[in-house]
Amino acid sequence: MSRVRLLQRDETPVHARSIYAADGSASPLKRSLANAPDLLETLLPFLGQIFDEGAVDLATKELVVVRVSQLNGCRYCLAAHRPLALESGVLPEHLAAACNERPVAELPTRERAILEWVDRYLTDPHTIDDDLVARLLDYVRDDQLIELSLLIGATQLLNQYCTAFQVPPPA
Amino acid sequence: MTSDVLTNAVAEGRCGDRLWLYATYHCNLACVYCLTESRPGIANRRTLSRETMVRAASEARELGFTGLGVTGGEVFMLTDAAETVVGLGEILPTVVLTNATLFTERILRRLEPLAGADVVLQISLDSPEPSRNDTLRGPENFGRVATAVPALLERGIRVRLATTVADQSEDELGRLCELHRSWGVSDDDHLVRSVVRRGRAALEDMGVEPGPTDILPELTITADGAFLHPFAPTVRHGVTDLDLLVSRQINPLEAALGRFLRVVADQPVGTDVARNIR
Numbered sequence: 001m002s003r004v005r006l007l008q009r010d011e012t013p014v015h016a017r018s019i020y021a022a023d024g025s026a027s028p029l030k031r032s033l034a035n036a037p038d039l040l041e042t043l044l045p046f047l048g049q050i051f052d053e054g055a056v057d058l059a060t061k062e063l064v065v066v067r068v069s070q071l072n073g074c075r076y077c078l079a080a081h082r083p084l085a086l087e088s089g090v091l092p093e094h095l096a097a098a099c100n101e102r103p104v105a106e107l108p109t110r111e112r113a114i115l116e117w118v119d120r121y122l123t124d125p126h127t128i129d130d131d132l133v134a135r136l137l138d139y140v141r142d143d144q145l146i147e148l149s150l151l152i153g154a155t156q157l158l159n160q161y162c163t164a165f166q167v168p169p170p171a
Numbered sequence: 172m173t174s175d176v177l178t179n180a181v182a183e184g185r186c187g188d189r190l191w192l193y194a195t196y197h198c199n200l201a202c203v204y205c206l207t208e209s210r211p212g213i214a215n216r217r218t219l220s221r222e223t224m225v226r227a228a229s230e231a232r233e234l235g236f237t238g239l240g241v242t243g244g245e246v247f248m249l250t251d252a253a254e255t256v257v258g259l260g261e262i263l264p265t266v267v268l269t270n271a272t273l274f275t276e277r278i279l280r281r282l283e284p285l286a287g288a289d290v291v292l293q294i295s296l297d298s299p300e301p302s303r304n305d306t307l308r309g310p311e312n313f314g315r316v317a318t319a320v321p322a323l324l325e326r327g328i329r330v331r332l333a334t335t336v337a338d339q340s341e342d343e344l345g346r347l348c349e350l351h352r353s354w355g356v357s358d359d360d361h362l363v364r365s366v367v368r369r370g371r372a373a374l375e376d377m378g379v380e381p382g383p384t385d386i387l388p389e390l391t392i393t394a395d396g397a398f399l400h401p402f403a404p405t406v407r408h409g410v411t412d413l414d415l416l417v418s419r420q421i422n423p424l425e426a427a428l429g430r431f432l433r434v435v436a437d438q439p440v441g442t443d444v445a446r447n448i449r
Contacts (some may be wrong), residue, residue, distance in 0.1 A: 005410070013416040014399075015434045038419045038430065 003165045006031040013037045019044070028167050029076065029158070050154045056144045059089040063111065064148055066090075067098040067118045068155040076162035077155065079169035110139040114148070121152050173425050174235035176432050185435045186388040189238040190231040190263075190424075191401040192224050193217065193393035194252065198245040200270055200309035202295075204335060204377050206370035208406040209244045215409070216244070217394035221255045223422070227392055228262040230424035240389070242268040242401060253281035260290035268293045268333070271319035272312060279322055286327030293331045293362070294320060298339060299346040307337060320354050331360040337377060369412065370405035384439055390431045396420070397427035399434060 005011075006028050009020045016037040019030045026034075033040055051061065062085035069077035078099070085095050094111055096102040104115055113135045120128050136145055161167070181188045197216040198209035219227075228239055239259055246252050246269055259265045271294040274282075285292075294316055298304040301313035323330050332351050334344065344363065351361050366378030367386075381402060391398040395411045396419040398404040403415030418430040 007413065011412070011414055013413055015417065015430075015437070035413065036419055037413075037416060 002028065002032060002167050004032045004035055004167075006167075007034040016040055027080070027170050029080075029162060029170075032165060032167050047154060047158075050147075050151050054147055056140070056147050056151075057089075059085070060114065060148070061151055062088045063090050063094060063098055064114065064118055064151055065155045066095060067115050068122055068152050069159055070099050071119065071122055072156065072159035072163070074159035074163050076167050076169045077159055109135075113139060117145075117148070118152055121149055122156065173428055173432065174233070177235045177428065180432055180435055183440055185438065185440050186390070186431070188236050189240050189266075189389050190227065190236045191240040191242060191389055191391040192219060192227060192259075193243060193391065193401075193404060194219055194224065194241050194246045194255070195244040195249055196393075196406065197248045198243060198270075199248060199272060200245065200312065202308050202371075203375055204307070204337060204366040204370075204372040206367060206372065206402060206405045207244060208371050208409065217411075218249065219392070219394055221249075221251050221258070224255060225258055225262070227421070227424050228259050232263050234425060234428055236263065236390075239263045239265040240268070240401060241265060245270055245273065247273040247278065253278055256282070256290060257284045257288070260285060260288045264289040266291045266293050266331070268295070270295050270308070270312065270316070271323075272309075272315040274315075274319040274322065279326060282323070282328060283326055285329075291329040291331050291360075292323060293333050295333050295335065296347070296351075297334050297337070298343055299350045300343070303339075303343070307335075317354075320351075320356065324355055329360075330356055331362065332356055333362045333364070335364060335366055337366050367402050369402060370407060373405075374407060384445070388431070388435045388438070390417075390428055392421050392424070392427065397431060399431070 009017055009024045012020070012034045016034050019034060019040065020026045033043065051065070053061070062081060065081045066078065066085050069081060082095065086092065093102060094107060097104050097107050098115060104112060107115065113132070116132060117136055120132065140148065177188070180186050195216050195218040196207050196209050197213050197218065199211055201210035224241070231239065239262070241256065241259065246256070246267055249255065256265065256267050267290065269292055271292070295308065296304060296313070296316050297307045304313040305311065320330055334347060348358065348361060352358070366372050368378035368380045372378040386400045386402050388399050389401060391401045391403060393404045395404060397417050399415040399417055405412045417434050418427040420426045
């Protein structure tokens with residue numbers, strides 16, 4: 001049971017109804033955020049920029065989102081992003097590793113380095129050392145590492161929100 | 172500047188130049204058609220502090236508004252309502268909607284600075300028949316209004332009457348007009364309007380369903396945020412309707428006004444648009 005109202009289209013402020021599809025549907029997350037339409041004005045474009053394909057390909061981003069959501073135990077975001085990860089091209093075994101269903105050690109070095117970055121960035125960024133950064137920069141440019149890092153933060157934001165407000169996972 | 176945009180929007184008929192303030196959702200009555208489910212003992216009173224209202228009014232004047240409306244709930248449930256109303260009237264011409272049932276001698280004395288001020292107390296009265304009126308509005312309502320109106324007029328305080336039409340007949344409304352004329356309230360100071368089908372009225376299956384352009388947009392500030400017009404921040408089953416919310420932010424007022432103006436800019440305007448509910 002969500003701890004905030006999940007607004008239907010006709011309950012939503014008129015100027016915020018663009019979050020709904022033509023059939024009147026919207027994700028539970030958006031329906032909850034519709035209670036704060038002022039924030040939606042900037043939040044949705046921000047999240048779109050962070051989560052959509054940018055300098056980093058979508059598959060890598062989805063792998064990161066799933067890993068962050070797994071570490072935070074966010075039911076909503078795992079339910080939403082595991083299918084998206086597969087659709088975007090994440091291999092099933094990579095997805096399983098990100099969800100601790102297979103050993104991370106079995107991943108290729110690129111994915112392993114990215115998940116290590118996620119784990120340390122999220123849990124204790126003080127433990128990040130030059131060696132890890134150097135290994136990452138073998139696979140991604142510095143601007144891509146920035147993009148991935150902001151993605152970790154944005155995912156954390158949504159994980160905490162969805163968990164605290166008990167936003168029900170999308171059907 | 173936002174003030175220029177407001178001035179232009181008013182000139183184009185897109186919105187009014189009055190800022191509405193919902194002082195509180197608390198009320199000593201529980202009218203059957205109440206938009207806000209106001210009643211005695213309500214837990215979530217959604218009260219605006221005096222400081223918030225005075226600050227909003229001052230900003231409103233700077234932004235180009237030319238008047239204020241104060242409503243509720245019952246404004247005079249607030250212990251400092253009299254002083255707040257006097258203060259608001261010093262900032263902009265003000266109309267205060269009230270049921271006029273709380274005007275004790277003490278309150279009337281505190282309202283005396285309103286004599287000659289550009290402040291109107293708009294008092295609700297729905298029927299010349301005490302029992303009919305009180306069925307709609309609450310016990311002893313008629314008698315208290317009949318006492319309050321002359322007392323206010325004697326003190327030089329401007330009074331207007333407002334009648335919300337549910338199922339009153341033409342004859343009944345005619346007799347109501349005779350009554351207010353006998354009190355010294357002119358026809359120009361008597362508003363008659365329909366029950367709007369929102370809030371408790373919607374739950375009671377009463378009133379007129381407002382169309383998207385029936386009501387002139389007028390920026391309306393409540394503790395829940397800023398709304399499109401004073402019929403917008405309604406409550407059903409204790410929950411505020413958000414369909415006509417324009418902004419959660421009310422301070423500074425310019426932020427809410429900016430969002431309000433963006434919403435009204437997208438709405439139709441012109442000779443085809445009739446404002447059927449006032």
